[in-house]
Amino acid sequence: MNQSNKIFDGLGRVMNEAAGVADGVRREVETAVKSQVQRLVADMDLVKREDFDALRELVQVQGEEIDTLRKDLAALKGGSGKAK
Known part of the structure; x- marks a missing residue:
């Protein structure tokens, strides 16, 4: 029973870290896209x-x-x- 708790704890930590990494990647992609759109709009001289x-x-x-x-x-x- 103790061994399975350690496995689930480890799996939970890995899942949390993966979610944190995914959130970081999402923010980076949003920032890059927003920057490109702002540059495109600025180039269009709207x-x-x-x-x-x-x-x-x-x-x-x-x-x-x-x-x-x-x-x-x-x-x-x-x-x-x-x-x-």
Whole structure:
């Protein structure tokens, strides 16, 4: 009985060490993949989300201003009696 306990204890230690090694390998692979993805994204020269959202908002505001100016211009052309 004592011999089988030693065998199971040894087997348990080996399993724990193997799990620790596997976890270390997993972390190393995650780090390597993350590094490669970050490098790839940096090489693609992508726009940050915050910059995109700010530019989109600016374009919307300018679009509204252009529409207002077009209406004002149309009203001025209509009021002067000159139609083109």
